[in-house]
Amino acid sequence: MSTAIPPARKHVISKKLDVFFTEVNELSQFVIQFFKEVFTPPYEFQETVKQCYLVGYKSLALITATAFITGIVFTDHSRPPLADFGAVSWLPSFTGVAIIKALAPLITSLICAGKVGSRIGAELGSMKVTEQIDAMEVSAVNPFKFLVVTRVLATTFMIPLLVIYSALIGLLGSFIDVYSKDQTSFTVFFYDAFSKIGFAEMSSTVIRSIVFGFTIGLVGCYKGFTTTKGTEGVGRAANSSVVIIMLLIFIEEIVMVKFFNPFYYE
Amino acid sequence: MNKENDHSGNKKEKIVSIKGVYKSFDDNDVLNGVDLDLYKEENIVVLGKSGSGKSVLIKIIIGLMKPDKGTVEVLGKEVHKLNKKELIGLRLKIGFLFQHNALYDSMTVRENLEFPLKRNKRDLTQEKIDEAVDDVLDAVGLTDTADQYPSELSGGQEKRIAIARTIILKPELVLYDEPTAGLDPITSVEINQLIKEVKERYKTSSVIITHDLTCAKTTGDKIFMLVDGKFIRHGDFEEVFETDDERIKGFYDYNFIQ
Numbered sequence: 001m002s003t004a005i006p007p008a009r010k011h012v013i014s015k016k017l018d019v020f021f022t023e024v025n026e027l028s029q030f031v032i033q034f035f036k037e038v039f040t041p042p043y044e045f046q047e048t049v050k051q052c053y054l055v056g057y058k059s060l061a062l063i064t065a066t067a068f069i070t071g072i073v074f075t076d077h078s079r080p081p082l083a084d085f086g087a088v089s090w091l092p093s094f095t096g097v098a099i100i101k102a103l104a105p106l107i108t109s110l111i112c113a114g115k116v117g118s119r120i121g122a123e124l125g126s127m128k129v130t131e132q133i134d135a136m137e138v139s140a141v142n143p144f145k146f147l148v149v150t151r152v153l154a155t156t157f158m159i160p161l162l163v164i165y166s167a168l169i170g171l172l173g174s175f176i177d178v179y180s181k182d183q184t185s186f187t188v189f190f191y192d193a194f195s196k197i198g199f200a201e202m203s204s205t206v207i208r209s210i211v212f213g214f215t216i217g218l219v220g221c222y223k224g225f226t227t228t229k230g231t232e233g234v235g236r237a238a239n240s241s242v243v244i245i246m247l248l249i250f251i252e253e254i255v256m257v258k259f260f261n262p263f264y265y266e
Numbered sequence: 267m268n269k270e271n272d273h274s275g276n277k278k279e280k281i282v283s284i285k286g287v288y289k290s291f292d293d294n295d296v297l298n299g300v301d302l303d304l305y306k307e308e309n310i311v312v313l314g315k316s317g318s319g320k321s322v323l324i325k326i327i328i329g330l331m332k333p334d335k336g337t338v339e340v341l342g343k344e345v346h347k348l349n350k351k352e353l354i355g356l357r358l359k360i361g362f363l364f365q366h367n368a369l370y371d372s373m374t375v376r377e378n379l380e381f382p383l384k385r386n387k388r389d390l391t392q393e394k395i396d397e398a399v400d401d402v403l404d405a406v407g408l409t410d411t412a413d414q415y416p417s418e419l420s421g422g423q424e425k426r427i428a429i430a431r432t433i434i435l436k437p438e439l440v441l442y443d444e445p446t447a448g449l450d451p452i453t454s455v456e457i458n459q460l461i462k463e464v465k466e467r468y469k470t471s472s473v474i475i476t477h478d479l480t481c482a483k484t485t486g487d488k489i490f491m492l493v494d495g496k497f498i499r500h501g502d503f504e505e506v507f508e509t510d511d512e513r514i515k516g517f518y519d520y521n522f523i524q
Contacts, residue, residue, distance in 0.1 A: 042385070042388065123372075127370075130366060130368060130371075131364050131366060131368040132368050132369075132370055132371070134330060134364070134368065135362070135364060135368035135369075135370070136381075137330065137357075138328050138330065138357055138360070138362040139357070139362075139381070139382035139385075139386070139431075139435070140354045140355075140357040140358045140382065140385075140386050140435075141381070141382060141385045141386070142354075146385075
């Protein structure tokens with residue numbers, strides 16, 4: 001039996017590859033333009049602060065609820081297996097490591113991918129299709145600097161702060177779960193939780209969060225900025241922003257964990 | 267800038283000079299060798315059916331699109347040979363009114379008007395900025411809408427604010443893309459009148475893209491009729507429409523019936 005790919009299928013594959021590599025190329029150009037514009041005056045401080053407020057403050061309620069519940073649920077699920085080995089006393093340090101090193105950066109970034117990435121994609125997409133971006137350009141304003149640089153800087157600054165905040169809230173949830181069963185004191189719990197967290201672990205969490213934040217802002221802006229085909233395109237921009245950001249976050253997480261792990265266990 | 271005889275034979279500065287411009291998208295030829303001269307304090311109307319390439323033409327004038335062939339000179343500078351910085355400098359002297367207004371919907375009217383000023387004239391004090399905003403709001407007759415958002419305005423008000431934003435940098439050249447599209451007849455008349463007032467108050471030269479004959483007759487000193495990507499006739503309103511050319515007569519009749 002022949003295993004050759006039919007010509008029609010070949011055509012579809014080559015078209016999809018073409019679209020994929022064109023998009024990779026455009027995204028790379030977008031990154032290069034960001035680094036060119038970010039260091040060139042004039043700087044849009046006011047807009048950057050406004051975007052920091054929208055990314056950070058406006059995500060607090062969702063991050064608080066999610067992190068708190070994750071802390072409780074994770075601790076609750078971790079108790080029985082540890083109890084089997086008589087290691088319940090390890091629970092605070094175990095949850096500390098899990099929350100600070102893995103759960104907080106990943107969960108916070110994924111939530112922000114949905115909340116912030118889609119907002120940026122839809123906002124810029126609708127500005128694009130209603131010619132507001134062109135309007136900036138013809139009024140001699142650089143839309144890339146005003147819209148893209150400010151938003152990418154905001155996500156790059158704010159996501160690490162949200163991750164640290166979410167780790168603390170997650171640990172608080174974990175403490176409440178531990179306290180409800182073991183009557184551990186707040187000080188002892190947090191002392192144990194941070195006993196396995198050193199400079200390398202904290203650095204890794206912060207650096208990964210910076211990368212995730214940059215990815216969220218950049219992909220959201222790219223998808224919004226390149227929106228076509230009217231309102232349908234705006235929906236597609238918001239949707240594909242979230243999908244691509246999430247996929248990239250997972251890929252970046254795997255690469256960075258492999259990179260940082262040798263530093264923890266030296 | 268060169269002074270040449272304008273369409274009426276008077277010596278005037280040439281503001282826009284378009285020579286042999288071609289533009290196509292894939293297999294669709296939109297502009298097929300367009301020539302146009304606009305002189306100081308003159309309003310030119312480019313008249314044509316939807317999809318005839320009118321909007322493409324003004325996007326080429328302001329450098330949002332590149333022609334495939336031909337030259338476009340605006341205020342003495344060849345637009346498509348300018349670098350980014352020079353293009354920004356040129357755009358400061360050009361106002362552009364978008365067909366759907368393109369007001370920034372996350373900003374109030376005042377912020378919309380302040381936006382180009384604050385970013386292009388960074389040495390202006392807030393007092394001077396307020397003065398400029400109040401001046402253009404007065405020019406368009408909407409001084410009481412400064413704190414409203416675009417979504418709170420009517421279609422006619424939105425168009426007026428868009429015109430106010432277009433003229434806030436005191437441009438020498440204003441490009442209007444379908445200024446009366448989507449407006450009721452009474453509001454259209456008001457907008458046409460406003461375009462004439464802008465010319466008189468700010469001494470601007472304009473290219474007005476439209477398919478609306480009333481707009482063309484009211485606002486244009488000269489009419490250029492665009493058919494199949496070419497100007498087939500130009501002159502004042504009466505000159506253009508006193509013809510047996512079926513394409514022009516058909517366009518006139520269609521507008522009349524509308």
